[in-house]
Amino acid sequence: MSDDLRSGYAGGVFCAARPDTAPVQFANKESESPMRLSRFPLSTTKETPADAEIVSHQLMLRAGMIRKLAAGLYTWMPLGLRVLRRVEAIVREEMNRSGAVELLMPAVQPGELWEETGRWDKFGPLLLRFKDRHERNFCYGPTHEEVITDLVRREIRSYKQLPLNLYQIQTKFRDETRPRFGVMRAREFLMKDAYSFHLDHDSLAETYQAMYDTYSRIFERTGLHFRPVQADSGAIGGSVSHEFHVLADSGEDAIVFSDGSDYAANVELAPTLPPAQPRPAAGADMTAVPTPGVHTMDELTACLDVPLECCLKTLLVRGAETPVVALLLRGDHDLNELKAEKHPEVAAPLTMADEAAIRQAAGCGPGSVGPVGLDVPLVADHAATVMADFVCGANRDGEHLTGVNWGRDVGEPQAADLRDADAGDPSPDGKGTLALARGIEVGHIFQLGTTYSEAMDATVLDENGASKPVAMGCYGIGVSRIVAAAIEQNHDANGMIWPEAIAPFTVAVVGINMNKSEKVATAAERIYQALLDAGVDALLDDRDARPGVKFADMELIGIPHRIAIGERGLDQGTVEYRGRRDTDNQDVAVDDVVDHLLARLPQ
RNA sequence: CGGGGUGUAGCUCAGUCUGGUAGAGCACUGCCUUCGGGAGGCAGGGGUCGUAGGUUCAAAUCCUGCCACCCCGACCA
Numbered sequence: 001m002s003d004d005l006r007s008g009y010a011g012g013v014f015c016a017a018r019p020d021t022a023p024v025q026f027a028n029k030e031s032e033s034p035m036r037l038s039r040f041p042l043s044t045t046k047e048t049p050a051d052a053e054i055v056s057h058q059l060m061l062r063a064g065m066i067r068k069l070a071a072g073l074y075t076w077m078p079l080g081l082r083v084l085r086r087v088e089a090i091v092r093e094e095m096n097r098s099g100a101v102e103l104l105m106p107a108v109q110p111g112e113l114w115e116e117t118g119r120w121d122k123f124g125p126l127l128l129r130f131k132d133r134h135e136r137n138f139c140y141g142p143t144h145e146e147v148i149t150d151l152v153r154r155e156i157r158s159y160k161q162l163p164l165n166l167y168q169i170q171t172k173f174r175d176e177t178r179p180r181f182g183v184m185r186a187r188e189f190l191m192k193d194a195y196s197f198h199l200d201h202d203s204l205a206e207t208y209q210a211m212y213d214t215y216s217r218i219f220e221r222t223g224l225h226f227r228p229v230q231a232d233s234g235a236i237g238g239s240v241s242h243e244f245h246v247l248a249d250s251g252e253d254a255i256v257f258s259d260g261s262d263y264a265a266n267v268e269l270a271p272t273l274p275p276a277q278p279r280p281a282a283g284a285d286m287t288a289v290p291t292p293g294v295h296t297m298d299e300l301t302a303c304l305d306v307p308l309e310c311c312l313k314t315l316l317v318r319g320a321e322t323p324v325v326a327l328l329l330r331g332d333h334d335l336n337e338l339k340a341e342k343h344p345e346v347a348a349p350l351t352m353a354d355e356a357a358i359r360q361a362a363g364c365g366p367g368s369v370g371p372v373g374l375d376v377p378l379v380a381d382h383a384a385t386v387m388a389d390f391v392c393g394a395n396r397d398g399e400h401l402t403g404v405n406w407g408r409d410v411g412e413p414q415a416a417d418l419r420d421a422d423a424g425d426p427s428p429d430g431k432g433t434l435a436l437a438r439g440i441e442v443g444h445i446f447q448l449g450t451t452y453s454e455a456m457d458a459t460v461l462d463e464n465g466a467s468k469p470v471a472m473g474c475y476g477i478g479v480s481r482i483v484a485a486a487i488e489q490n491h492d493a494n495g496m497i498w499p500e501a502i503a504p505f506t507v508a509v510v511g512i513n514m515n516k517s518e519k520v521a522t523a524a525e526r527i528y529q530a531l532l533d534a535g536v537d538a539l540l541d542d543r544d545a546r547p548g549v550k551f552a553d554m555e556l557i558g559i560p561h562r563i564a565i566g567e568r569g570l571d572q573g574t575v576e577y578r579g580r581r582d583t584d585n586q587d588v589a590v591d592d593v594v595d596h597l598l599a600r601l602p603q
Numbered sequence: 604c605g606g607g608g609u610g611u612a613g614c615u616c617a618g619u620c621u622g623g624u625a626g627a628g629c630a631c632u633g634c635c636u637u638c639g640g641g642a643g644g645c646a647g648g649g650g651u652c653g654u655a656g657g658u659u660c661a662a663a664u665c666c667u668g669c670c671a672c673c674c675c676g677a678c679c680a
Contacts, residue, residue, distance in 0.1 A: 043630095044641095045630080046614095046615095046629070046630095047614060047629065047630095048614095048615085049615080050614090050615070050673085051609095051672070051674095053674080068672095070672090071672070071673090124678090125604085126678075126679080142679090143680090176678080177677085177678075178675095178676090178677095178678090180673085185679080185680095189680070190680090192680090252679095337677090442680065444679090477680065478679090479680080480680085512638095512639055513639080516638080545641090546637090546642070547640060548639075548642085550639095550640090551640050551641085552640070552641045553641085555640095556641095
């Protein structure tokens with residue numbers, strides 16, 4: 001392994017010496033290093049493996065970065081590992097700089113700790129459980145709240161030892177129902193998880209902010225486009241929470257952000273505001289129209305030739321007090337399940353009514369349900385309450401109503417925020433308009449409070465000698481996922497395009513026919529060595545392969561810079577430079593090429 | 604977990620419907636030619652056709668069970 005990667009493990013010492021955020025490169029002093037491709041096990045393929053769905057998975061397999069062992073389990077090949085280690089090094093450096101302290105906990109955890117917090121039962125099949133030879137319960141850690149809280153309750157006695165922020169970078173296992181997308185959603189994955197401990201909430205808020213800033217710095221350094229967004233704290237618990245998303249069209253999460261402020265949130269969390277304009281007056285009479293075979297909103301708009309936003313969507317769900325509750329949405333809006341579940345009329349967890357319950361309540365099957373004459377609680381999204389002359393189900397199979405109006409044809413419904421925010425909605429903070437983007441969740445920070453410390457009795461004495469449960473925060477980064485996310489965000493038809501900071505190599509030195517031409521071999525070796533001496537992480541493609549093969553490979557594996565050395569150029573005293581995103585070669589004098597390259601590297 | 608699909612050479616796939624000697628391309632080995640954008644020729648190596656049963660003179664092919672993997676849904680770094 002190269003010196004620069006090893007240096008990442010030097011941790012705090014390294015950080016103290018380098019207070020800036022620049023990627024650091026060290027000269028490679030070994031003359032016979034594995035950075036010669038003839039001795040590096042690169043195995044690329046032209047064909048895309050059949051079971052790879054998304055670009056990052058396909059390219060990682062084609063480039064030989066990873067190999068699958070079983071569902072959701074991957075070997076990191078030497079090339080892939082170089083990238084993983086670079087991401088890891090950035091995370092470690094910035095965590096250390098923030099004042100967090102690294103430790104390493106066991107991956108295997110005793111079940112009894114999980115029973116203390118009740119998560120042995122709550123976590124479900126995601127938790128990989130097994131027994132040791134004494135028939136005692138264990139699990140492979142999907143996260144480490146229990147272990148760290150157990151550690152802290154044994155080690156920390158006094159408020160004087162707080163605040164404390166401990167982190168590790170470690171392999172986790174979550175027995176996902178559906179592992180997919182390669183390393184993006186693997187069962188086994190590399191995660192940085194940090195846990196902070198505080199006497200009071202103010203201290204927690206301070207560290208939380210420090211972690212927010214640290215995460216922003218980490219993702220800036222990786223060179224990826226990202227966005228912190230307000231998030232739901234989900235199963236881990238707690239109140240305040242932010243997710244960090246790498247922006248990519250293939251992202252699994254939808255996020256919204258304002259063009260007029262720094263407001264940004266996961267769509268599942270973003271509130272929508274009641275419309276400012278009042279409901280238009282009724283202008284049409286209510287009329288029943290036949291709609292045979294219509295079951296979906298799209299079929300309805302096609303059948304009656306009306307816009308989606310003039311249709312009312314009626315969803316029946318199990319009620320808290322009543323068998324069913326009707327949730328009413330404008331046809332073009334999507335139900336937000338988190339919001340619906342929190343509504344007092346609605347039973348939690350949110351459960352859609354089954355066909356029998358729908359028939360019982362509405363007298364018809366799903367697809368023809370509407371609020372008119374429906375004797376169940378009506379809860380309408382704000383946007384639905386200002387509709388007029390709308391189309392909805394008639395509660396008779398194969399029939400819909402047009403020209404329906406609130407107050408006149410149906411009682412006024414309760415108004416609530418039930419839908420996903422959409423592009424064009426006003427920002428919830430009143431400043432600007434929301435835009436929509438897709439994101440890949442690569443980081444998540446939480447203020448946990450005392451949930452775990454109370455359950456596990458992790459207390460310290462405060463300045464008055466009183467015993468208090470410690471307040472906790474937890475902070476995760478999906479290290480291996482970042483690698484995949486980087487590819488999703490940065491690739492073209494020829495392959496990956498690594499940001500400098502996490503590229504497996506900075507520059508590829510390609511000798512053209514260097515096994516036949518003494519001249520080319522000499523020049524290539526000299527340039528390669530000069531780059532190493534200048535501290536550049538160079539890769540020498542000294543394979544006995546045709547130029548086309550070498551170029552295609554270097555592009556596939558996404559090396560940011562390429563220097564091609566051939567007899568043709570050498571006769572003129574030049575070599576060729578090409579950036580990974582460039583479309584043309586640039587002739588550079590042999591003696592200038594190292595400086596030429598250095599000028600193109602980030603400081 | 605529910606619904607759908609696929610298992611044949613290291614990879615991508617044909618062959619299965621209609622049972623009868625195991626195939627192609629890429630990759631790999633050797634030789635020759637070629638030599639600045641994934642070269643060409645010749646000669647090779649490599650498969651108990653996922654697995655266990657069943658039907659049959661005969662099974663990659665038909666039937667049954669099991670297993671693995673992939674896709675679509677609800678969860679997560």
